[in-house]
Amino acid sequence: xxxxxxxxxxxxxxxxxxxxxxxxxxxxxxxxxxxxxxxxxxxxxxxxxxxxxxxxxxxxxxxxxxxxxxxxx
Amino acid sequence: xxxxxxxxxxxxxxxxxxxxxxxxxxxxxxxxxxxxxxxxxxxxxxxxxxxxxxxxxxxxxxxxxxxxxxxxxxxxxxxxxxxxxx
Numbered sequence: 001x002x003x004x005x006x007x008x009x010x011x012x013x014x015x016x017x018x019x020x021x022x023x024x025x026x027x028x029x030x031x032x033x034x035x036x037x038x039x040x041x042x043x044x045x046x047x048x049x050x051x052x053x054x055x056x057x058x059x060x061x062x063x064x065x066x067x068x069x070x071x072x073x
Numbered sequence: 074x075x076x077x078x079x080x081x082x083x084x085x086x087x088x089x090x091x092x093x094x095x096x097x098x099x100x101x102x103x104x105x106x107x108x109x110x111x112x113x114x115x116x117x118x119x120x121x122x123x124x125x126x127x128x129x130x131x132x133x134x135x136x137x138x139x140x141x142x143x144x145x146x147x148x149x150x151x152x153x154x155x156x157x158x159x
């Protein structure tokens with residue numbers, strides 16, 4: 001059983017928490033949490049695939065954070 | 074319960090805040106989060122611990138280094154770590 005990618009989790013959580021809109025924020029946080037828990041037991045190829053999915057999500061969130069959902073003005 | 078010297082009085086505030094954050098993460102009542110409780114016994118896994126450390130960083134306006142947080146196994150240890158940074 002491999003350990004969960006905690007750094008990616010933290011990075012995703014950071015981005016999720018940046019949403020100004022309460023509903024977006026709560027949805028994003030729950031989404032990250034649920035995905036990581038659901039994929040916890042994965043190994044090998046499927047684990048690698050989900051990891052890549054997570055990284056793409058992170059990039060997407062980072063791009064969004066500079067748009068209208070940004071915390072900073 | 075032994076009485077504590079005055080210097081620790083501020084730490085009980087820290088401890089209570091830590092307990093509060095953990096109880097929120099777990100979704101349980103505060104009184105279920107004892108100071109000497111181990112994270113693992115409370116049902117917290119490594120993902121929960123990441124979120125708790127992030128909440129602590131936000132609450133106390135500090136930065137925790139990841140290596141240090143790996144050694145935190147109880148509620149009291151988390152509070153002690155923060156008290157040491159203030």
